[in-house]
Amino acid sequence: MFPKGTKRKFTDGEEAAPGEAPGPTARALSSAYSLQRQSLLDMSLIKLQLCHMLVEPNLCRSVLIANTVRQIQEEMTQDGTWHIMTQALSQCPSDRLVASEVLCRQDPAMLSPKPVPSALERSLQEEGYQEEVVMEEDGPAAPGPPLDGAAYLGPFSSSWDEEEEAEEEEDSEESVSEPEEEPRTEQVFGTFEIKQPPADPALEELFSDVDPSYYDLDTVLMQSPKMGPYDLLESLSHSPALGSTNSCRSDLNELDHIMEIIVGS
Amino acid sequence: MAEAGEKSSEMEWCFSQVKGAIDDEVAEADLISAVEFNYTGELLATGDKGGRIVIFQQNPENKSQPQCHAEYNVYSTFQSHEPEFDYLKSLEIEEKINKIRWLPKKNAAHFLLSTNDKTIKLWKISERNKRPEGYNLRNGPYKDFTSIASLQVPVFKPMDLMVEASPRRVFANAHKYHINSISVNSDNETYLSADDLRINLWHLEITGQSFNIVDIKPANMEDLTEVITAAEFHPNQCHTLVYGSSKGIIRLCDMRAAALCDKHAKIFEEPEDRNSRSFFSEIISSISDVKFSHSGRYMMTRDYLSVKIWDINMGTRPIETFQVNEYLRSNLCSLYDNDCIFDKFECCWSGNDRVVMTGSYNNFFRMFDRGFRRDVTLEASRENCKPQSVLKPCKVSIGLEISIDSVDCNKKILHTAWHPLDNIIAVATTNNLFIFQDKLK
Numbered sequence: 001m002f003p004k005g006t007k008r009k010f011t012d013g014e015e016a017a018p019g020e021a022p023g024p025t026a027r028a029l030s031s032a033y034s035l036q037r038q039s040l041l042d043m044s045l046i047k048l049q050l051c052h053m054l055v056e057p058n059l060c061r062s063v064l065i066a067n068t069v070r071q072i073q074e075e076m077t078q079d080g081t082w083h084i085m086t087q088a089l090s091q092c093p094s095d096r097l098v099a100s101e102v103l104c105r106q107d108p109a110m111l112s113p114k115p116v117p118s119a120l121e122r123s124l125q126e127e128g129y130q131e132e133v134v135m136e137e138d139g140p141a142a143p144g145p146p147l148d149g150a151a152y153l154g155p156f157s158s159s160w161d162e163e164e165e166a167e168e169e170e171d172s173e174e175s176v177s178e179p180e181e182e183p184r185t186e187q188v189f190g191t192f193e194i195k196q197p198p199a200d201p202a203l204e205e206l207f208s209d210v211d212p213s214y215y216d217l218d219t220v221l222m223q224s225p226k227m228g229p230y231d232l233l234e235s236l237s238h239s240p241a242l243g244s245t246n247s248c249r250s251d252l253n254e255l256d257h258i259m260e261i262i263v264g265s
Numbered sequence: 266m267a268e269a270g271e272k273s274s275e276m277e278w279c280f281s282q283v284k285g286a287i288d289d290e291v292a293e294a295d296l297i298s299a300v301e302f303n304y305t306g307e308l309l310a311t312g313d314k315g316g317r318i319v320i321f322q323q324n325p326e327n328k329s330q331p332q333c334h335a336e337y338n339v340y341s342t343f344q345s346h347e348p349e350f351d352y353l354k355s356l357e358i359e360e361k362i363n364k365i366r367w368l369p370k371k372n373a374a375h376f377l378l379s380t381n382d383k384t385i386k387l388w389k390i391s392e393r394n395k396r397p398e399g400y401n402l403r404n405g406p407y408k409d410f411t412s413i414a415s416l417q418v419p420v421f422k423p424m425d426l427m428v429e430a431s432p433r434r435v436f437a438n439a440h441k442y443h444i445n446s447i448s449v450n451s452d453n454e455t456y457l458s459a460d461d462l463r464i465n466l467w468h469l470e471i472t473g474q475s476f477n478i479v480d481i482k483p484a485n486m487e488d489l490t491e492v493i494t495a496a497e498f499h500p501n502q503c504h505t506l507v508y509g510s511s512k513g514i515i516r517l518c519d520m521r522a523a524a525l526c527d528k529h530a531k532i533f534e535e536p537e538d539r540n541s542r543s544f545f546s547e548i549i550s551s552i553s554d555v556k557f558s559h560s561g562r563y564m565m566t567r568d569y570l571s572v573k574i575w576d577i578n579m580g581t582r583p584i585e586t587f588q589v590n591e592y593l594r595s596n597l598c599s600l601y602d603n604d605c606i607f608d609k610f611e612c613c614w615s616g617n618d619r620v621v622m623t624g625s626y627n628n629f630f631r632m633f634d635r636g637f638r639r640d641v642t643l644e645a646s647r648e649n650c651k652p653q654s655v656l657k658p659c660k661v662s663i664g665l666e667i668s669i670d671s672v673d674c675n676k677k678i679l680h681t682a683w684h685p686l687d688n689i690i691a692v693a694t695t696n697n698l699f700i701f702q703d704k705l706k
Contacts, residue, residue: 043602056356063511
């Protein structure tokens with residue numbers, strides 16, 4: 001899946017001696033490296049999402065994955081590619097498969113035609129994982145919180161604090177909403193997409209090596225919204241290998257179509 | 266270093282026994298999750314994912330015969346923990362036994378602590394091999410007391426050995442996060458239990474309360490970047506404990522300094538090697554196990570790729586580092602993808618602190634001889650199961666790049682234990698327990 005034996009090198013620009021490997025900026029332009037880095041980021045975010053679908057996430061594992069995401073995000077911010085990526089995400093909303101967003105939001109009224117950065121911003125405001133679904137209203141979400149690493153991980157981090165949040169009074173009202181819904185429908189990282197090849201050819205190249213087995217994840221997730229967490233894991237382990245990407249993509253196209261209808265674009 | 270006059274012979278390990286099911290279909294509940302010898306090595310306890318504990322006892326008749334002194338037979342089996350349901354959070358609490366720790370023997374009975382994610386239990390294992398017989402009024406049909414002409418004193422008559430396990434204490438509701446470690450203090454009165462963010466101190470007699478001695482939970486959970494992964498009390502100093510973290514840092518705390526030991530007395534952290542830095546550096550540096558040597562002078566830590574020996578007086582760097590499976594370094598991305606990079610391997614000391622042992626994938630386990638600077642890789646498999654057959658060391662090529670396909674991540678040895686007084690080792694594969702002994706002994 002990933003080139004074997006490849007190590008990601010991280011050298012600090014200031015510490016690089018003259019004549020050594022090029023600094024971070026030059027290296028970031030190396031598309032192989034940034035592809036790998038992007039793949040790692042995708043993988044990590046999926047893992048974090050999956051964490052939340054398990055019965056009780058392993059805190060150590062979650063922290064380590066979150067720290068990895070932070071590291072990648074910091075490096076991408078340094079390189080300037082983070083900005084490019086988030087801009088790209090805002091440019092083509094209709095092509096985008098917001099797979100997890102569709103899954104996570106059971107209430108279609110919640111889906112809005114807002115461009116993705118504000119959807120990201122909205123997710124930043126939202127409550128973390130609780131056993132009941134927390135549906136944050138659009139109202140309190142203010143546009144414009146910075147998409148820095150800590151904020152990006154904000155709702156996820158707050159989800160670790162499950163029991164204490166449940167005890168706090170101000171959170172109790174929000175957690176009461178829709179208790180009968182499935183526990184997996186939380187908002188964390190809900191808007192981080194798994195992209196179809198975007199219209200922009202430059203971005204297409206950037207994402208062309210995203211492992212299609214992630215589409216399998218989506219297929220599995222889409223098939224049965226009422227699956228419990230263990231069912232989900234089981235179907236993942238039985239999920240078809242890379243060969244079935246065609247069926248996945250047609251499913252994704254269908255989903256895209258549905259999204260367009262809902263979004264009303 | 267090798268002492269003068271000591272034989273410079275290597276240990277040769279022979280297969281002794283294997284416990285567990287033979288078939289390849291592994292029932293989830295049978296996965297071994299804890300292995301621990303007691304203080305004399307006479308008893309060997311294993312815990313599994315189904316919440317059961319099986320205790321093996323060394324066969325006393327053969328202890329003197331060198332060939333068979335590593336024969337262990339089932340002594341007691343009991344259900345330690347049951348699955349629970351936390352109704353408040355709608356979460357199931359796994360019954361998997363995370364750790365077993367024996368208490369030093371004080372009387373005829375044996376005591377051990379076992380824990381799952383949330384609850385610690387103190388179990389008493391006692392033998393009954395005689396029972397009173399000859400009661401005057403009991404034993405048989407009820408006798409009319411007026412018909413008794415003489416009295417007899419009931420006597421103890423031998424009976425078949427019965428080993429009973431009974432829960433004597435249940436230490437519950439003190440951990441919000443998953444318990445990863447328990448450790449009995451050398452004072453034999455207290456013990457610690459550690460979860461991801463807190464370490465609590467208990468008294469063995471008191472179940473209603475525990476003291477929190479370490480709390481690394483940040484005020485804002487969004488700032489959480491480090492968790493506790495392992496903790497242990499010093500074997501001799503009852504005020505000293507260490508805990509390892511997910512960032513590869515070990516902190517030593519002195520309970521005399523303050524009631525809350527958030528501020529460490531000493532920190533053990535090796536400076537990062539900038540040359541091999543990658544996105545996975547932090548994950549592979551996460552401490553999966555920390556063990557004091559029997560002497561208390563040294564401490565061993567296990568991270569994903571190596572075992573490090575530290576002198577507890579020096580925190581700047583370890584005094585010895587052993588690479589367990591450096592060939593995995595080029596496959597970290599795949600191991601991250603299949604989650605195996607998060608596997609927590611344990612490690613253990615030999616009784617004389619000269620050799621350390623840890624497990625790896627492909628059912629390999631590694632031993633590092635500190636004195637002779639030798640290491641060996643052995644395999645625990647049913648193919649090497651002829652009694653007394655000497656295990657042949659496996660050759661693992663280092664330097665050649667090993668593809669991830671040849672690493673069998675389903676065959677991992679996470680738990681190993683070394684007899685405290687003898688060269689007998691217990692190695693747990695997924696659902697089998699292998700016992701090996703040193704041939705020369």
